[in-house]
Amino acid sequence: MRQAVDVLPFQTHGPGLIEVTNAVQRWVASQGMADGLLTIFCRHTSASLLIQENAAPEVRADLLAFFDRIAPEGPDLYAHDEEGPDDMPAHIRAALTQVQLSIPLIGGQLALGTWQGVYLFEHRRRPHSRQLTVHLFGA
Amino acid sequence: MRQAVDVLPFQTHGPGLIEVTNAVQRWVASQGMADGLLTIFCRHTSASLLIQENAAPEVRADLLAFFDRIAPEGPDLYAHDEEGPDDMPAHIRAALTQVQLSIPLIGGQLALGTWQGVYLFEHRRRPHSRQLTVHLFGA
Amino acid sequence: MRQAVDVLPFQTHGPGLIEVTNAVQRWVASQGMADGLLTIFCRHTSASLLIQENAAPEVRADLLAFFDRIAPEGPDLYAHDEEGPDDMPAHIRAALTQVQLSIPLIGGQLALGTWQGVYLFEHRRRPHSRQLTVHLFGA
Secondary structure (H helix, E strand, C coil), X not given: CEEEEEEEEEEECCCEEEEXXXXXXXXHHHCCCCCEEEEEEECCCCEEXXXXXXXXXXHHHHHHHHHHHHCCCCCCCCCCCCCCCCHHHXXXXXXXXXXXXXXXXXXXXXXXXXXXXEEEEECCCCCEEEEEEEEEEEC | CEEEEEEEEEEECCCEEEECHHHHHHHHHHCCCCCEEEEEEECCCCEEEEEEECCCHHHHHHHHHHHHHHCCCCCCCCCCCCCCCCHHHHHHHHHHCXXXXXXXXXXXXXXXXXXXXXXXXXXXXXXXXXXXXXXXEEC | CEEEEEEEEXXXXXXXXXXXXXXXXXXXXXXXXXXXXXXXXECCCCEEEEEEECCCHXXXXXXXXXXXXXXXXXXXXXXXXXXXXCHHHHHHHHHHCECEEEEEEECCEECCCCCEEEEEEECCCCCEEEXXXXXXXXX
């Protein structure tokens, strides 16, 4: 049993779901482990993680529209607005999704379902440099 | 320190919270470990995981009603409808709950609180065969 | 590779986000590990966990207001009310946030981002004694 840890950087360009499945799988493969547990940790409070369907792109557009409806921008809704009107909705959308995901590794493969992709969920309008910490326990 | 991994199958019959606590605990007990960390991973994007009160059944009915209100079906709400009107609400409800849960194992028992049960949350109307991957690290 | 487990108690005084970052970090430091994975597990169904911005206090007030709006108290909204009008909204708010968080440990430090704090999210009005189980794997 051993462990490995690293930081994977991603550049974002406005609100949206950025698939990180391949980048994460490549890092896992480079560690040469067969079985274990991968943990992905998002070091931000206005971006988050989500596992969602990786087939129909309309699913991702509908998800974005849902989070726009449930946690809209609005000058009268929030006391915290000094970082811009998209900042507080970003914190709420991050709170409603995930900051951390752990996925079993079996026979060298992440145990994702056929239709599951791992996404970095950017909630801010401006481009951001984001970091995901990846940690792997295994053998 | 060693690890074990398996896939537990569950059959669902429409939207609802199916308690999986006992099935998961039986699998954990069969591994003969005293202390460790159990991870449950749901390999689907229209079913999810939730730890909730295992006493009053009204809690589960109220939870279902809440998710119906917050992410309703509706022909005008979503672009993605080719898999049926209950598909996109299912993806949203899965995004708002959990795809993965990790629970410490202490003295051979999962460290669940007295009122906590582990549930598979089915979001689709039709019966589905669902799979939960279980992974245990420990000694 | 070894593991450690403990239970950290916290007293709450009504709805709010109670920062537990320092208490958790002190426990981690006392284990003398350099690298590993910390898991925090909340043993309750009307309190939960959240990683959020630790700077502007308005963020926490806005988050509370959001959850009040999305899962309000209301005599006509829920069948489950025998434990008080704040009980069912508490279960819903717990379902929408986290019961468990895992955070990588790197070089003796939790891999939290600069602006991330770990919070116990109390959803009930009355004071409660809450317990967080902490589990650490590492070397």
